Amino acid sequence: MNLRWRQKGWLGLAACLAAVGGIEGGAAAAVPSVEIVKPVAPIELPGVVIPDIVIKPVKGADVSLVWSWMSDGGSIADPSGPATAAADGTVYLTYNAVSIFGDALGKAIAFGYDGKPKWSADLPAPLLGPAVAAPDGTLYASVGTAGGDGAIVAVGADGKRKWSSAGRGGAKAKLVLGTDGTVYATEGDGTLSAIRPEDGSEKWRLGALFAGTPRIAIAPDGTLYVAGGGDTLASVTPDGRTRWIYRATRTIKAGPAVGPDGSVYIATDDRKVHAVTPAGSLQWRFALVGNPVSLAAAADGTLYAAAADPALYAVAPDGKGKWKAAVTAASADIAVGKDGMVYMLADDGRASAFDPADGHMRWRYGLGTPNGVVAPGVGRDGTVYAVATQGVKLGVYALRIKASSIVLNKTKQSLAMGGTTRLSAIVSPVDATNKQVAWTSSNAAIAAVDDEGNVKGVSPGTAIVAARSDDGGLIADCEVTVMAVAGGGTGGNGSGAWPGSGSGAGSDAGSSSNPSFSDTKDHWASKEIERAFAMKIVKGYPDGTFRPEGGVTRAEFAVMLMNALQNGTAGQALAFEDRSRIPAWAAAAISRAVALGIVGGYPDGTFRPAANVNHAEMAAMTFKASGLPPAAEAATAYEDDADIPDWARGAVSAAEKSGIIVVGGRTDGDFAPGAFATRAEAAAWIVRMLDAAGRK
Structure with missing residues (x-):
């Protein structure tokens, strides 16, 4: 950037804006390389207001606390932002340790994927904002004192300081990394600067435009979007040129967030989300019921908005509402995982994961009753790192759906x-x-x-x-x-069966004359498992176990059902979009189940053979296989009856009244429609279904 523009460019733009006051679109030509974009008239665009429908959360996977860390309590711990994970799985936490005299010291600590501390480092001054980790493990943090000089500090993956860019104003907003590794920072006076990652030297600096500390987001092409404390959003190129200015006419309260196509989103104090094109024009506005709290854009283009209803909204790229889910309390920022899962940490200490397809709650984990929370961090593998303060102590909690x-x-x-x-x-x-x-x-x-x-x-x-x-x-x-001789081939093991599916899995535990498994003796379903084995519905594993609490995929359950029915029905050609992913050992059974109307696919045309079957799906499939008449009354006696989806309610009611359903050894309590079924439940339901249908 040339010095003349560096000194005068943004100051000149500020003067122009001051001269035109609140008149939109005025004097744009007076500022080189800046286009002030006039927003469209404030009209409601078609299809942008979502109906006030709340999707009830349902029970899902069992999330586990895999590790946690708590500060020693020797001083008051104040987190500077979320925990951040590097590409290698290292997790970084930065916070200020505040003494009883009010003195603060910035600290950084690195944890391995297993939660073991790798190193800790004292920073030269208190932290002013959230830190950010680069793919190579370098941690960048903004430190300084309020109203005084500050610095950007780079700490290497080994915990040693690499450089410090001193003599700067306090960078209070979250630092942002460019696609080329450039560190972008904003200061309290509205200045935006670009810093070289190798040595901390400044590439360019733009003078103050906004009042207060601007917030930055970066697009896939490297374009920066900067929102100030007022109504203005700016687009800045990676080399420091201002492309355009968008005036929202209302104070920006959340954002910016950038979608994969370069669209940028902000939310204003009139409870409207604005979608702005990469060229700076308004695409659509979306009305929230509550005041906006935060925005996040997913890789598929879906925009997520947290509002003070309290609720979480999902908005399609065209501005149409996809779903709205109730949340327990107001939340900090939203986090979106690589797989599209949406995470929130509410003020009441509950971390929640929402399914991007329909907004149902996949899991929830309570951290107790913290007196402060920040947004969750998400690792590349989907591990959620929740940060909360309990009294004067600071804790980080790693939450993961564990492999079973x-x-x-x-x-x-x-x-x-x-x-x-x-x-x-x-x-x-x-x-x-x-x-x-x-x-x-x-x-x-x-x-x-x-x-x-x-x-x-x-x-x-x-x-x-x-x-x-x-x-x-x-x-x-x-x-x-x-x-040593040819003949072994390069194919499978004969039938190629899935172990434990009951379709000929080779020399597993069921091959002996004794059907007892080493891990089912005292299990609630031991009798049903032995009967299912004797009827050649299921088999065990080579180590003599049945693994009753293991999961069951949709393909496996279809095979089990067809083993139970043995009616010789001819199969039907499979037309599922993912039919190539259906394993050979399950294809015939699934085609028969389709022909009998027992199984079907999803609205997107897939079957999802490797997906674990849940209680609602298993009830529907088992009931259809039974041939029993539907129940006269679709209501059930389960405590969570209201959570049972409409498409499964009739089947669940009939299966319950027929004595088919056993959830974890119980026939009462919760049905848990969204919880994954176990191998024990699958065996028990099928055997009980045969009994109820008179096909023992």
């Missing part, structure tokens, strides 16, 4: 020397946060395996190839026999 089981698509495999096969590991539940696995071979000189599960026969013999889940260290294995 892992199975392989094959438990035995024969290969010729030089032959190859592919093993795949299925980690349950389907929405487990971390599904990463590590592959190993007991003897790589016999059977070698790569990081993707590709196995190659090297020399004659037998080796065990195993997959170990990154989360929890769960292990599943396959016995690989390599033959």
Whole structure:
């Protein structure tokens, strides 16, 4: 940037705005490279007001606290912002330690993915705003004193300070990283600056335009959007040129947030969300019921708005409301995960995850009754890091849907020397946060395996190839026999069945004359499991277990049902959009179930064979398979009857009255329609269904 524009450009623009006062669109030509965009007239555009319909949360996955950390309480801990996670899984927390005399010291602490502290560092001054972590693990933080000079500090992935850009005004807003690593900061006087990440030197600086500290968001193409404390939104190029100015005519209370197409969103004090094009014109406005709290844009273009109703809104890219969900209390910023899941941490200490499809609550976790919370941070794998203060102590809580089981698509495999096969590991539940696995071979000189599960026969013999889940260290294995002569082939293990599905899974525990499994003796469903095994509905695993609390996929449950019915119905050609993902061992059963009207797909045309089946889905499928008449009264006696979706209510009512449903060993209490079914429940429901239908 040239010095003349640096000194005069923004000051000149400020003068022009002052000269025209509140008149929109005036004197734009007087400011080089700046276009003041006149908003459209304040009319309500078609389809932008969402009906006041609240989708009730339903019970979903069981989230777990995998680790937590609490400050020692020796001083008052005041968080500067959310915990932030780097690409390698390192989690950073920055906060001010305030003594009883009011003196503050900025601190940074780094945790490994497992929650173990890696290092802690004292910063040269108190923190002024949230820190941000770069992909290489460098942590950037703004420090200084209110009204005085400040600095941007860079701390390396090893905890050592790399540089400090001193002599700056206090950068109070959240720092933002550009696509090329440039650090962008705003100061209390409205100044915007770009800082080189390698040494902290300044690339350019734009003089004050806004009153107060501006907030920054960055688009995929590197364009900066800057919102001040008034009604003005500015678009700035990565090299420091102002492209346009948008006047909202009302005070901006939330945003900016940028969508994947470059659209930028703000929310004003008249409870309106504005969608502005990358060229600076208004696309649409959307009316909120409560005052805006925060905005966030997802990778699919959906805009999420938290408002003081209190509620969470989902708005499509065209401005039409998708859904509205009630929340327990007002919240700080919204966080959106890589998979589109939406997270909020409410003032009452409840962290919640909302399904982006319809807004139902996937899980909720209470942190107690904190006296302060900040927005949750989300790791690349979906782990949620909640930060809250309890008294004078500060805590960070890592929340994750833990992996509960892992199975392989094959438990035995024969290969010729030089032959190859592919093993795949299925980690349950389907929405487990971390599904990463590590592959190993007991003897790589016999059977070698790569990081993707590709196995190659090297020399004659037998080796065990195993997959170990990154989360929890769960292990599943396959016995690989390599033959010296051709004939082993590169295919599967005969039928290629899914272990435990009951469709011929090879030499598992059910192959002996004793149907008892090592882990079902004292289980509530032990009798039903033994009956289901004897009827060849289910099988066990090679280690002699049944794993009654393991999850059941939609494909597995369809196979179990068809094993139970055995009516010889011809299958129907599958037209699901994801039919190529239906495994061979399940295709015939699913096609028969479709022909019988027992199973169907989703509105988007998919079947989702690997998705865990929930109680509502399993009740509908089991009832259809029973052939029983519908219940005269669709109401149920379950305590959460109101949570049962309409499409499943009749089936749940009939199945309950027929004695089919057992949830976790109980026939009363909650039905939990959105909770994932277990293998024990699946076996018990099918056996009880056969009893009720008179097909013992």
